[in-house]
Amino acid sequence: MSGSLTAATSGCDLLGAMAVGSITALGGGTIRDAVILRVVPFWVEEWEYIVMAALAAGGVFFLWGNLEPGREVLPGLVLKRADGGEGNLMALGDALGLGAFAAVGAMNGIRAAAPPLVSAICGLSTCTFGGVMRDTLLNRPVRILHSYSDMYATIAFGGAVGYLGLRALAPAAQGLRIAACVSGVVGARYMAWNDDWRLPYWKGKTVVHSDLDPRKKQK
């Protein structure tokens, strides 16, 4: 849904929004499967995922304009803000998905017998590469890399690491560690959002990279 909205507001047409929406939803798992773990992407066998992602993206494309801004769907939760932006219900859904993707990605790494660090990177990739592709395709600054946004990828990585740690401690309790991963990620995202958690970055960034610099030959 976020991919479709971002695409539509960037001037994409219906197919563009459906394509970007589907890639945002499925792209992270695709990179995990095809590049890191070298298995067939999950949606080749279970193609229902493509249909669901494309329908959700297409539905948002058509219905968003008719949504009443600022209306509470649940107490305190709105889908569309009064100013037309994405409401906190979408942020909640995103956080739930983030936790689930971190756990699922880490599980996929374990199932493929990858080293723990690579399994954690599988969790991180599942969560983030869809959004990276969305931003790259739309020529926007990649959100998760930048200091203007609150913590996201760090929390996803932390969730995957937590999942793997709990698995090492108590291998049997799978349901418990999934619940812990999802609720931990949702809680951390809530705090990052509210308290504006930021990683360190370079203030007053001056471009020192030499590639484009006519003075580069000076020592």
Added chain:
Amino acid sequence: MSGSLTAATSGCDLLGAMAVGSITALGGGTIRDAVILRVVPFWVEEWEYIVMAALAAGGVFFLWGNLEPGREVLPGLVLKRADGGEGNLMALGDALGLGAFAAVGAMNGIRAAAPPLVSAICGLSTCTFGGVMRDTLLNRPVRILHSYSDMYATIAFGGAVGYLGLRALAPAAQGLRIAACVSGVVGARYMAWNDDWRLPYWKGKTVVHSDLDPRKKQK
């Protein structure tokens, strides 16, 4: 040829134009093979494709400037428009390639025993991801996603679906369904070009996505 020209006019040097030209030509099939179907990309064994793509890209890079603008190569068909842009002969070649790529991509999906939807996506990918990579590498808006351009990816997808449908109806007549796919795609592209077919898009696009929005915390 389109990749090389776009690269050259974007300030790329000879190698850049040859690289972008080859990636435009071979990139779609590479994604189809390496990511979706998990086979070795077709050009690893049949490396003549690389040579042909690189030579075509390099040839266009050097020869385009010497081409006489507006000259009819065939009656009514020009390679280079009077104003120096790509003529309708290149659009025709592109449409022929689009139809062939849609059929070949769908065939590859079938050969790998992929579900029909995934085979159709193989056709779409073969047609479009080369151009997506061209635009991403050159920091241009991705053409097929956007509303400013007439229908392209939709027609490619339709061609692949048509090919798969004809195959289900009459499995023996391969030559016939390839011809139908190519001529259908060329005809649809001709009409899309002439009548300016567009998919729906959001008019007066206002950016509502919250990532960059300082007001995002308001409900």
Added chain:
Amino acid sequence: MSGSLTAATSGCDLLGAMAVGSITALGGGTIRDAVILRVVPFWVEEWEYIVMAALAAGGVFFLWGNLEPGREVLPGLVLKRADGGEGNLMALGDALGLGAFAAVGAMNGIRAAAPPLVSAICGLSTCTFGGVMRDTLLNRPVRILHSYSDMYATIAFGGAVGYLGLRALAPAAQGLRIAACVSGVVGARYMAWNDDWRLPYWKGKTVVHSDLDPRKKQK
């Protein structure tokens, strides 16, 4: 290190700089393994590479600001220029890495029994795709494609071709041909840098590509 610095000066936070730095270092080999040769990326088994790349990127992120500009580390070699840019010691390290990556990439192609042209492209990919991903993720013009920069990809490709040629001439002398490849690449980069070697490009580039051109329907 170059990836981390470029990311930090583009406004990335710590994790962004570490991610972009690691992708710059490992991305070329990943494309070579996962896309071209269809083996598991080298860093899945040997995950120490990820740790090293991430630590180097994180170290540069924190320490660069404290480096004294213009200080010679070795006679005539500075890490950070007087104006704060990357010094010639980094260019030397980059050239050494370029030669080694070209040889290693070509070796990987040979080990996978790829045709010679594909092995040379493996060398080229190992050298360049990391930087291509860095520039694409940061929304910068892709350095190696453009005429504003001195020769880079051409030299990498030449190094890989030279390695493969020496291997065909004298299959036993592996150490010798690695040394020849690395020193040839370093020498060529030195001359390209000093004498400003450029490939041909289109001067006064006028955009002739028709996609965005309202006049495209004129013949």
